[in-house]
Amino acid sequence: xxxxxxxxxxxEILLYGLLWTILAAGAWILFPPLVALPILGLLFxxxxxxxxxxxxxxxxxxxxxxxxxxxxxxxxxHEGEFIKEEALKIGIxxxxxNVHVNRAPCSGVVRAIRYTPGRFRDARTPDCGKVNEQNAxxxxxxxxxxxxxxxxxxxxxxxxxxxxxEQLEAGQRIGMIKFGSRTDLYIPKTRLxxxxxxxxxxxxxxETVLARIARS
Numbered sequence: 001x002x003x004x005x006x007x008x009x010x011x012e013i014l015l016y017g018l019l020w021t022i023l024a025a026g027a028w029i030l031f032p033p034l035v036a037l038p039i040l041g042l043l044f045x046x047x048x049x050x051x052x053x054x055x056x057x058x059x060x061x062x063x064x065x066x067x068x069x070x071x072x073x074x075x076x077x078h079e080g081e082f083i084k085e086e087a088l089k090i091g092i093x094x095x096x097x098n099v100h101v102n103r104a105p106c107s108g109v110v111r112a113i114r115y116t117p118g119r120f121r122d123a124r125t126p127d128c129g130k131v132n133e134q135n136a137x138x139x140x141x142x143x144x145x146x147x148x149x150x151x152x153x154x155x156x157x158x159x160x161x162x163x164x165x166e167q168l169e170a171g172q173r174i175g176m177i178k179f180g181s182r183t184d185l186y187i188p189k190t191r192l193x194x195x196x197x198x199x200x201x202x203x204x205x206x207e208t209v210l211a212r213i214a215r216s
Contacts, residue, residue, distance in 0.1 A: 006101050008159045008176040009049035016045045048179070051101050054206035056171030061193070061213045063105045064170060065203040066147045067183035069094040074199055079186045082112060082138040082146050087186040088195070090210055091129070092203060094152075094181045102149060102175045103206035104168040105185055108141025113164055120151055128152070129184055135160050135175075139168060143213050146186040149177050171206035187211060 005013060020042040027034035056064050073091030094100055118133040133151040135158045138144065149158045160175040162168065177183070193214035197203065203210070 003046065004051045004053065005046065006049045006051040006176055008101070008161065009178070012178070013045060013049055017042060020045070048096065048100065050099060051173075052099060054103065054171055054204065056103075056206050057209060060107065060142050060170075061215070062170075062209045063143075063145065063185070063187060063211045063213065064103070065092060065205050065208040065210055066105045066174075066185050067092045067094055067102050067203075067205045068099040069183070069203065071197050071199055071201045071203060072182075073184075074195075074197075076189065077186075079146060081114070081136070083144050083186060083188050086189045087146075088189055088192055088211070090185045090187070090197070092183045092185075094177065094183065096179060099205065100176050100178060100181065101173055101205065102147070102177065102183055104139060104170055104172045104174050105145055105147060105210070106139065106141040106143075107170045108139040108145075108168055110137060110162055110164050110166045110168060111140045111144075112136075112138040113160060113162070114138075115158075115160070118151075128182060132182075133158065137162070137174065141168075143188055143191040145188075146184075147174070148184040148186070149175060150182040150184065151177060152179075152181045185210065190214075 020038040023038035069092040072093045079087040114136045135149040137147045157178045193212040
């Protein structure tokens with residue numbers, strides 16, 4: 001199967017690809033065994049920006065993971081900006097080895113996008129969602145949800161590839177966070193049915209079912 005690369009990383013792939021090629025050429029001239037290092041660097045660059053095909057479940061009652069990674073937080077909080085009520089917060093940490101393309105957790109319309117500049121603390125720390133650079137996306141689907149892209153200590157760029165009033169499908173690509181980060185999902189507690197994950201679980205964006213929506 002061909003390796004699919006995220007279009008959001010075209011600039012980095014070209015830049016780092018050129019850098020690794022120059023280093024490989026220099027290593028070949030000075031000390032050929034060192035050529036292995038820039039080759040590994042090039043392979044990791046391509047690996048980081050991979051964009052595998054994902055097949056989300058068809059049921060509108062299911063919410064899928066907005067990112068690949070490890071579930072590091074499941075808590076209850078008041079989401080006061082968009083949902084405006086008590087919500088379940090699911091935090092997913094993305095290491096540099098995870099796919100970094102973000103995906104829509106459900107079908108729906110993008111009602112609002114809010115970018116907030118901030119710091120670059122380790123994305124595994126509990127308060128990173130309060131102080132780090134982030135981008136919140138309010139999606140009005142079977143239930144209103146919020147996906148927050150949060151930069152980490154290494155990540156320095158958040159890509160949001162969607163716009164307000166855009167119609168999304170579950171599992172659709174919505175952007176990317178480059179080089180280690182975190183993605184949070186907020187779900188109204190009043191509409192939450194079954195929770196399908198626990199702390200420490202590894203999830204795949206666009207495929208892993210996080211929760212089932214309660215029928216109203």
